[in-house]
Amino acid sequence: MLDMFLDTLQQGLIYGLVVLGIYLSFRILNYADLSVDGTLPLGAAVAASMIIAGFNPWMATLIATIAGALAGLFTGFLHTKFNINPLLTGILTMTGLYSVNLLIMGRANLPLLGQKVIFTTPLAIEERTFTISFLLILITLTIGFLYWFLETEVGLALRATGNNQKMITCLGVNTDNMKLLGLALSNAMVSLSGALLSQYQGYADVGIGIGTIIGGLASLIIGEVLLSNGNILRDLVAVALGSVIYRLVIAIVLRMGLPPNMLKLMTTFIVIAALAAPNLKEKFMIKRGYRSYVNS
């Protein structure tokens, strides 16, 4: 039981970077970026290929992160330069990246057996303890960085871009640049997550990206519903925790006998329910209001 929890915690923390990236694009920038289904495996592909080619795992992870930023820039470029609809830009990047990822890996699955990875502990402590500490520090640093960034002059301009584009344009901000910056940052985090995931799992697979966005959204919503209060630091912590909670829920339902193939369907329904709830609530209120009006 404790084992299950600790394993899930590690996954949750790794995917926490994805959720923070999605928070940045969906919530802060108000850009429904689907690129992440491609940039997660991109990070995995770059990191795994480089490690196998003999690079230091830290270097491999860094380059994987940069690759994600570039992919995010590409998505933003499609929108800002060619005025392509945001949803479509993400789908284009995601689809294109599938081939790119295969190209980088040379095949669909790349095992990292026996390779020195970022989690290989240099210290005399157990590998899992090291991994968890490493991930906790990383996620704390990421949240700290985002919190700091979003309160800077540039960060506020980025938030305003997502909130009121007309207003911030009138204040002299080139919103195209803000979108490019936000998407680059967001996808860099997702790609970093992919790089860590491949090293944690011991392989990179071209298929690990499928459903990233939906899983990320489910985590985001869970975190927000349970813990958010509109304060940005609290939100960041909430969505990162949302990732851990989501992975725990998955682990538990799998234990209870849900066939793994049904996972994506379950996640889809979580997101549908979360998106539909405010709508249904409103309709219900209107009907109730109408009824009390008629009855009075």
Place this chain on the structure above:
Amino acid sequence: MLIVNDIKKTFNRGSINEKTALNGVTLHLKKGDFVTIIGSNGAGKSTLMNAISGEFFLDQGSIIIDNQDVTFASQHERAKMIGRVFQDPMVGTAANLTIEQNLVLALKRGEKRFLKRAISHEIRDLFREKLKILGLGLEDNLTQKVGLLSGGQRQALTLIMASLIKPKILLLDEHTANLDPKTAEKVLEVTRKIIKEGELTALMVTHDLKQALTYGNRIIMMHEGKIVADLKGEERRKTTVTTLLNLFERNSGRELLNDRMLLV
């Protein structure tokens, strides 16, 4: 300070929705001019504002602000020179951000923004001082989300934001039209104060003839994309509501009273 030189703009050219919104507008503003603009619905008043601030490029003509030709400058490039308040109180501020965050964004209007913490104690003091002239108590709620403010409060805040860095020209587009009369009155008073104290050059669109007569030193009347009357100096001082009504009838062949204009 501002030269608008024979500008034309046609929207949706070649389609059945083709609309010439500006049909040869020429306008010279001196430094410190406070011009009120009146005219029927669809006359092109907002389009003139949008043209000056660069929301679209012109079909013809040029715009020069403070000796700088901005005809081909994009909106964010001219932002440094222009302060704006819109009719819709939602447009001028970012609802998800706090009062001080909105203000600090305006404090950097048209300036390079850096990766440094935006808000400091000194900046807060400056904001408190600026907000005090509104008399709305906003200075005590700097960290409140703007989305929680009323329309009038948001409009007043937008005014402060538009004038935080002195603009070469202040554009006000029916900025009190969506407010209740009492709030509108208050926001107008603040407008007058800010323009006077900052010695700003301003263009204010209004559909209220009384307002047009009460404020500013010059009145412009627009109709079908053109300036049809321009009252300044002695002529402006002698202008009454009747003058404006007659002018309007002569130019549009319609009774002003049927239009949206108000004679409060």
